[in-house]
Amino acid sequence: MSEESLPNDGRPDHADALPEYAERVLEVAELIPPGRVMTYGDVAEWLEEGGPRQVGRVMSLYGGAVPWWRVVRADGVMLPGHELRVLEHYRAEGTPLKEASRAAEGHLPRLDMRRARWDGGERAQGHT
DNA sequence: AGCGTGACGAGTA
């Protein structure tokens, strides 16, 4: 068909004109239960496509549509510039945070990845 | 085409 300016009859299709890859990433992000997190790398691995940086890119562009604070860096460090905001979410959701050692006083807490990391609930890959 | 950059990650010092 003429992919040249489709006549979106009254319905702005471009409203969800996200690349398919981005949609898949956001889809996974929405599956993460409150109180748990998934790393960018885990999401990429889960999708079996792209890599951590691609997932991060999608989140930076379209993350606002999902619980973006549940997709985090593998080292558990909070997103710079949004630390306080995400910290509120984590405390509200009961996401495991790593106790700051005395030496690290003054530093913002980091996520306790060992406990907070969510494996994706074992993909229902079906088929045994 | 090259090159720098980024909501990354793992390894090494």
Added chain:
DNA sequence: ATACTCGCCACGC
């Protein structure tokens, strides 16, 4: 714990 290197890959200049 910090700093630095590499590998990764899509983008933009």
